[in-house]
Amino acid sequence: MKNCSLVLLATALFLGGCANSLPIQKTVETNVERELKSYNLDIMTSEGSSVVNSPRLQVSVQGAKTFTVKSFEHQVAYDVFTPYQGLRELYEIPVGIATLPVAVTVNMVDFLLLGLLPNSFTDTLLDVSFAGLNPFLNIESESRFKKEVLSEEKKLLDEKEEFVKKPLAGGTLTIAAGTAKTTHTLDANGKAEIPLLPIGSALTEGAEHLLLEAESEGTKATLQLEIGRQLEARIKQAAAITGKYGSALSSAASSDTNAVPDIKAMATDIAALSRMGFDKESKGLEKMLLQTLKDNDQGELRKEIVNALL
Structure with a gap:
């Protein structure tokens, strides 16, 4: 019976215990978030009017995006701790016993020297010795520490609108007249030269208008032009x-x-x-x-x- 009690006590010592908390860590980051507010396409021609008089139509397409830009300060506090592992007490208790007299001596010397020794050195020795002597606490170890979020705060620093306008490079432009339709790829400057002869068959069938259509990222733009007599x-x-x-x-x-x-x-x-x-x-x-x-x-x-x- 006595042996069973000793086994249970030993098991409790090795399995039970609490984590050794290290100093709380805080991180502060500045993040910028850009949210698309609106997107518009603008189709322009070299004609300068709604009437086409040239057999080759010069077309350019530009995309205009408006973004909402927000700057945030993101603060996060972490609980940093060394997880308890009972088996480590097999060598940590001897370490604590051996370190205690050294820690006491160093702190007495620091006292006589009016605190000339670094506190990080003297305090670390005491922490190691007392943690080693405590069977329910492991010695601090930065090599195996873990972090858990204690608190998180997001603070808005600035908010503004950003306007970006650039050519629709590589986009697709469709031109239609009645039942005739041609598709063209815009160059790096968002431009294309469109010959109107391929739609001649539609004009003979009574088509009077040209309809230009551009599409990008789910946004469409159309432009209707009349053909000069x-x-x-x-x-x-x-x-x-x-x-x-x-x-x-x-x-x-x-x-x-x-x-x-x-x-x-x-x-x-x-x-x-x-x-x-x-x-x-x-x-x-x-x-x-x-x-x-x-x-x-x-x-x-x-x-x-x-x-x-x-």
């Missing part, structure tokens, strides 16, 4: 020319007949595209036609184009 007529005429050669080239590719090309008509149409302002399309058509002609016909086409432009 002269530009509308030029687009229809240019669309008819390019459409004619598109079908002619397709039939020529599938036919085995050696049809004689009408070089003068080709040159006239290429020059007409250039005069109407579709210079890029004119050069594209010229290059495409040259690839279908023989060497002597290619030279003749080039001469006729020069004559048609003079």
